[in-house]
Amino acid sequence: MGKGPLAGVKVVEFAGIGPGPFCCMLLSDMGADVVRIDRKGGRSGAKFDVTARGRRSVALDLKDKNDVAVALALIEKADVLVEGFRPGVMERLGLGPDQALARNPRLVYGRMTGWGQDGPLSQAAGHDLNYIAITGALYAMGRKGETPAPPLNLVGDFGGGALYLAMGICAALLEAARSGKGQVIDTAITDCTASMMAMMYGFRSAGLWSDERDSNLLDGGAPFYDVYETKDGQFVALGSLEPQFYALFLEKLDLNGDPLFAAQMDRSAWPAMTAKVAEVVKTKTRAEWNALMEGTDVCFAPVLSMAEAPAHAHNAARKAFVELDGVVQPAPAPRFSRTPGEVQGPPAPTGAHTEAVLADWGVSLRPS
Numbered sequence: 001m002g003k004g005p006l007a008g009v010k011v012v013e014f015a016g017i018g019p020g021p022f023c024c025m026l027l028s029d030m031g032a033d034v035v036r037i038d039r040k041g042g043r044s045g046a047k048f049d050v051t052a053r054g055r056r057s058v059a060l061d062l063k064d065k066n067d068v069a070v071a072l073a074l075i076e077k078a079d080v081l082v083e084g085f086r087p088g089v090m091e092r093l094g095l096g097p098d099q100a101l102a103r104n105p106r107l108v109y110g111r112m113t114g115w116g117q118d119g120p121l122s123q124a125a126g127h128d129l130n131y132i133a134i135t136g137a138l139y140a141m142g143r144k145g146e147t148p149a150p151p152l153n154l155v156g157d158f159g160g161g162a163l164y165l166a167m168g169i170c171a172a173l174l175e176a177a178r179s180g181k182g183q184v185i186d187t188a189i190t191d192c193t194a195s196m197m198a199m200m201y202g203f204r205s206a207g208l209w210s211d212e213r214d215s216n217l218l219d220g221g222a223p224f225y226d227v228y229e230t231k232d233g234q235f236v237a238l239g240s241l242e243p244q245f246y247a248l249f250l251e252k253l254d255l256n257g258d259p260l261f262a263a264q265m266d267r268s269a270w271p272a273m274t275a276k277v278a279e280v281v282k283t284k285t286r287a288e289w290n291a292l293m294e295g296t297d298v299c300f301a302p303v304l305s306m307a308e309a310p311a312h313a314h315n316a317a318r319k320a321f322v323e324l325d326g327v328v329q330p331a332p333a334p335r336f337s338r339t340p341g342e343v344q345g346p347p348a349p350t351g352a353h354t355e356a357v358l359a360d361w362g363v364s365l366r367p368s
């Protein structure tokens with residue numbers, strides 16, 4: 001079992017895709033004993049399925065009454081349940097919150113959906129891109145005059161889904177320790193992505209943010225907070241927001257004294273400033289800019305590919321990536337001084353631990 005800050009916490013995860021598995025990966029990395037209930041006869045456990053790492057697999061047929069009874073017996077022993085089905089599915093299986101909390105009143109019942117447990121879209125299919133679209137987040141990302149840019153599935157599935165569910169689970173566990181009572185966590189990616197947009201909505205209300213893409217402080221509109229192409233076709237990221245960092249930005253780019261850059265926050269000058277910076281950055285290779293700027297307060301970083309990132313000196317020094325079964329993947333984060341997290345093992349094949357888990361948790365295959 002894990003040794004991290006969640007060591008001793010038992011989690012039952014109903015196998016799914018996207019944010020649910022990523023949330024459970026985080027819980028496992030933090031030391032929780034996560035048992036994934038996989039569909040009997042299904043196939044899982046490919047070593048490249050990184051978000052499935054670190055838990056044991058129990059294979060059950062949830063259309064079989066006895067296997068549902070086994071699942072309920074596991075739930076009775078658990079601290080946390082995580083499921084990501086459409087609303088109503090768990091209830092139809094006989095595993096909904098009412099049934100689960102009747103068996104285990106201290107249970108934290110985590111529900112992960114795109115649209116939420118209720119609302120006019122709750123039964124509709126969707127993916128990350130759809131969920132972030134109705135929050136204002138997707139509209140805000142991309143270049144002026146172009147379509148909004150899909151930001152991988154980091155904003156919705158993982159930021160607005162998995163991380164909010166993990167935070168909610170930890171908060172509910174703390175509350176349950178005081179009250180002795182569990183509760184249901186309705187984690188909707190739409191709600192949580194809207195929450196992540198809090199700062200931008202505040203800026204917009206204050207008149208400091210425009211709905212026009214590529215025209216604001218943090219969306220690529222500012223010449224001192226943008227990505228630029230280098231002489232060799234690579235890219236660098238510059239984020240010199242504060243005045244002292246902006247002064248260094250001008251120094252490193254040899255733009256001191258250029259009247260165009262005298263007023264950092266003159267938005268009317270930003271397009272011309274951006275064009276000039278782009279021209280200057282293209283005079284050197286990424287490696288040359290790296291040698292000149294990296295590690296300084298200009299707020300600089302080379303834009304690395306996934307092939308390059310693990311070997312970067314900073315990532316390597318912090319051991320930000322690990323290799324497991326030949327697969328390079330991110331290490332557990334964040335870091336704890338006394339109870340460090342760890343990867344508890346590679347993805348497990350379906351049903352690989354059924355007997356061991358039931359024995360460890362004191363559950364019979366034929367529960368009474």
